[in-house]
Amino acid sequence: MLIIQHKKTIDLIKDLAEKHGRQRNALIPILQDIRDKCGQISDFAMQAVAEELKIEPTEVYGVATFYAFLGVQPRGRYVIRLCRTLSCDMAGKDDVARQLENDLGITFGETTKDGLFTLEWANCMGVCDQGPALLVNEDLYTQVTPEKVGEILDSLRCPA
């Protein structure tokens, strides 16, 4: 099983290297694609990328851990990021945060047991006039209130 999994990862990385190239500047686009396709950048994937681009695995690790939207820890299918910057803070992000924690049964930085949701803080997301703002994977929700949280989570659990 593990061998099949590893083979799949290697194939994926070879494909990505074909697509983005094998220069150093292809590293981040490759890691972004691995994150989107696998939900995580695993140790094995980092080794394989290093081999493919002919750089040290520590270099790959250094880059993967630098960026908030990469990272090496496993994440859920939906990564929910709540903006904590001043304008969203003043617009009431604390109430939204509490409701998210209550409804998901986890705290910030954690992933639900079913692997569906990860809850994280984010810094300014560029919709300061319509806070509190929430990013779910690539989708942005604005003017989120605690009473809307349940609705949003339901729509993610069972997409229409």
Added chain:
Amino acid sequence: MAIIKESIRNQITFSQIPFGEGLKKGVQLTPEELIKVVRDSNIRGRGGAGFPTGMKWSFTAAAKGDKKYVVCNADEGEPGTFKDRVIFSNWAKLVFEGMALAGYAIGADEGIIYLRGEYTFLRKELEKQLEEERAAGLLGQNVAGKEGFSFDIHVHMGSGAYVCGEETALLEALEGHRGEARNRPPFPATCGYLGKPTVVNNVETFAWIASILVKGADWFKGLGTEKSAGLKLFSVSGDVERPGVYEFPFGITVEQLLKEVGGEGAKAVQIGGASGHCVPASNFNRAIAYEDVATGGSIMVIGPQRSMLDVLENFMEFFADESCGQCVPCRIGNSKLLEGVRMLQEGECTSKYLNELCKLAETMQIASKCGLGQSSPTAFLDIVKYFRRELFSGQAF
């Protein structure tokens, strides 16, 4: 899917500029003449630092290199700014044209948009519009009918790091490294992306250049103040009745601006984002311009009910989180300032220690390697200066 409401609040010049016209006019000039128009307009960069754009372009044009690049800084991470998002959502083609004009001026054939990861939802539409520009002959070979001038643009996604808005950290990120700021000099104008001469400009700067080509350098120069020419987009948020994006000339006072946006009665306004200045009500007669209170466009209005300690804690948490960790004054300094704010919140900070923290803040301003660490203590120093009583009593005044 992104559920965002329209943010535009007043008449914005970009709506009057027909797409394509600025670029077509620009390539009729020689590169030298084009740079002269940019210089004559007196435009300074709209990303915050305010470097004269004409000068930046002429340095890059003069730099030797077999290959040059134009980079559009769309990292827009400064707390409280969202005008670049609004520009891309409404007038992306003006940005593309500004980039092509930069390419023509400096002799580059490749442009890169560094788009922050948070704005991934914009990517598809941007790529569609780039395709339309190619179909219209405004990108690709012989751009805008100019024989021999090729220029194309691609989008590169960021991955969530505020420091990557700093231009040399941005270049590191583009090259596939950790987004750690470089030593300067050399400046990107001579040694930028992959070591080649590179122009890095803000989204808004490019859109203004395309507009200047249509409306003329004198038109632009005639607006704003002598040292801060032209119009500027402002991202207004916080305790106001009408938050959103506004266009105002440079030189507008804080008071006038608050009246326009419905923010009278504020106790303070944070201008220029978390790294900018905190202006208390007693100073609302100050002008927003490079020579007075500078800004990349972020205006966060703080109402009378707010605690300045909470505001400060929010900013210091941000910087402690976003410091790239490369140099000591910024990495340790921001954590120490945050710790100090928490002591104040607990009512446990001595006057002597607060003074020491202010000295540390001043050291950070001079000893940090990049603009992040240099500007992160600004709000701390302002708030200590203007709101000392509130910091010690824990009560809003």
